[in-house]
Amino acid sequence: MNSATRPIVKFRSRGFDLPSFVFSGLTGLATFLIIAILLIILGNVIYIGGSSLSWRFVTGGTQSDMFDVNKAGILPMIIGTTARVLLMTLFVMPIGVITALYLTEYAPATSRLTRIIRGAINNLASVPSIVFGLFGLGFFINFLGRNVDGLFNGADTIWGKPALIWASLTLAVMTLPVVVVATEESLRAIPQGLREASLALGATKLQTILQIVLPQALPGILTGAILAISRAAGEVAPILFTGAAYYMAELPHSLSDQFMDLGYHVFILSTQSPDIEKTRPILYATVLVLLLLTIALNIVAILVRARMRKTLRMLQ
């Protein structure tokens, strides 16, 4: 061992170092605590909810009392939540993907307008969900809906009230940043060389984007869609005034109908139940179904993203 390496060896084998131990211990504990809380919540719901989840419960309606443990079913809520989320995807995906395309492919990087667009997207992400609910009521229902009714339907109120389409549109505005951020990330990860090669071969910018860039970015766009769906499926506050119904005898038939919703049903079962002990099994089972929807989608998004990063690393 020569003299030059000796200090390093000494540094490595300093032995027990109290501050270092305390510091790593505390920060490690914080990390452990978060993971533990997550596992406790998931474990609690899966353990209790799993034992009361049944095929009949998931595929049954609530013609009778929705608080009756033996008769209640949540199929209408599953359908309502699925419908509003899929409809939302139709609205948000084109706008979100095109916005991300503009930001990565067309926008001048340092222009003032680009900065404002980015700021606006950032801002949309931080608007409280209840404010989205107020916006949906004030803009979609009271402004758009009522004016459409006034123009086409005379005195009838068809669109100027809470409806499936208004809830979906409100959620689309809310999830726009999720889609933009995920898509942009995947667009930026595509090597510049691919675009240059395509342009050099004589393709126009639009052809390059449609045939080279977008297919490469597909996993990222998919991740954006999954994250948006997962986020929207669990939101209750934005749909409180824009479409969710406490109880409906029938499934929604058209875009102007209200709907029952899984998340809102969890709220109803936890706060309006006449006997919380008795209805606990159906409450837990409903929460489990909602969590399966949102968390499972989240995990899928994480896996898709991890895979995408790996392949891109190989490309570069």
Next chain:
Amino acid sequence: MGLKRGHRANPFEWIVERAIFLIATSAILMVFLIFLFVAREALPVFLGQTNSSLVQEVLPVAKMDTLSPAELQKYLGLTPKQFRELDRDAIQALMEVKLEGASELTKDKDAAVNTTQWRYMLLPHQWSDYDHPVFIWQPVSQIHKYNIIPLAIGSLKLTLVALLFSVPIALGAAIYVSQLAGNRARELLKPAIELLAGIPSVVLGFFSLIVLASFFQNLLGYQVRLNSFVAGIALGLAVIPVVFSIAEDALSSVPRSYTQAALALGSSRWQTAWQIVLPAALPGVFAAVVLGFGRAIGETMVVLMASGNASIVSWNIFDSTRSVTATIAAELAETVFGGHHYRILFMLGTLLFAVTFLSNLAANRIIRGLKSKMEGKR
């Protein structure tokens, strides 16, 4: 240049480019529309045009013939259909009732108060059945009391509890994951912690209502089962992923050369993390806390379900409390469209939007400053 001219020469491509640009600006339009249409419904409150006073101008019965039918209908507060169904005698009877009711009301001095004026919404007022001036939010019964101070205190109290609980934990985890954990551990821990953000807030609300509330009551033995402490902790669970991911980003963006230099000079890993990396990323950590604040003050379902929803003016964290967001969620469905209660709830929404807008603006400014500083020094 030639390439660019070629692009412009293709009209189809040019149109598509314009369309893409227009769609991209829709995010700006959305933020603008949100503010415009939430504020629009609240405008009469801001302009002082709402009036919740029960004592209104009354007209003598004889005036009935000089008023136009439309004016008469408005004065009696009837819909056109109801008005058409009434005959002359019934209208006369209604006017007499109104006159009588008014003379009855003038005896109650609270009834004359327009509670939607700013001084009744912000300052304490001595109502006739109280012996001292008080702040009350009580938009029920005859006289709607709209003092927003109890709600503001409720929201701030909950946010404070949430931040005190979540910021140390989220920061500790961010330091651990970005500085101390190995590569493999980091790739597992980061998505796991961010998975917490994937739990819907209504599920966090459910969990705090059913599990946490009883757990903490058994542990600490307080009186009220649902209070700001329980709601604050649950709210903290919603804030942790926000603070964690922003702080982790900021800490990871500190150039590796900083860490390497510190380690080469003989400092230990924790000294490097605490004395070099954390100070360098401090603005980003601060921004994370500001964004966490915005998330906490705007969260609705957790608070609505776990805080007990009693609008009491108290800084005791074991009292039940009512936040601005929960008030909007709980009361809007029961208001009359266009009435003063409806307008005041939209006014609360406008204030909430303004607060989160400003905190977001501040946080992003800080993050941008930090980014350019770090990139400049790399």
